[in-house]
Each structure stands twice: as structure tokens, then as C-alpha cells.
Amino acid sequence: MATLLSLLDRPDVAYLESSYSGELVAHAPTVAEYALAFDYLQALALPPEESADLIRSAAKESYRDRPLPSRSQRRRLAQVQSQQPGGRRLRRGR
Secondary structure, three states: OEEEEOOOOOOOEEEEEOOOOEEEEOOHHHHHHHHHHHHHHHHHOOOHHHHHHHHHHHHHHHOOOOOOOOHHHHHHHHHHHHHOOOHHHHHHOO
16 A cells, blocks of 8 residues: 655655555655556546445455355454464464
């Protein structure tokens, strides 16, 4: 994920983050590339209400033939996943 920061008394910067790390980018040409990419995405995006409708429609289509898992089923799945090799990192927040 990238966040663009515009400060009053300093040049724009981009903050990049992932599950494992974060990085502040101050190199002006690189920040400009992130800003341009953000502008393109913003121009292509649906308005918020239409986005929500699209997501609801896709969810209904995906789960049309099967019910959503119950809370106890989701909890059991989370327990099983946390016991798998990568689950230890999830438990420790890494």
C-alpha cells in the first residue's frame, strides 16, 4: 500500500508499507510516479455508492450456491490455519 504525503514546508513523500515493513520515499521522481499512478486509479474508480453495489453484487454471485460459513466454522478454520507452519508468524504479528 502506498500513501502520498503533502506537507506545507517540505517536498511530497510517499510511504510504502507491507505486512513486514514500511519505507518512506523522498526521491522526487519516484514520488511523482506514485502520484501519477494514484491519479490514474482515482480517475478509473467508481463513485463510493457504485463501488459498494458492485462489491455486494460480486459477493452475492460468489456465494449464490453456498451459504456463508457460520461464526463457529470461521473460528475453527482460524484455529486450524494458526497451527500451520506460517500460522506462528500470524500469532506473533509478523
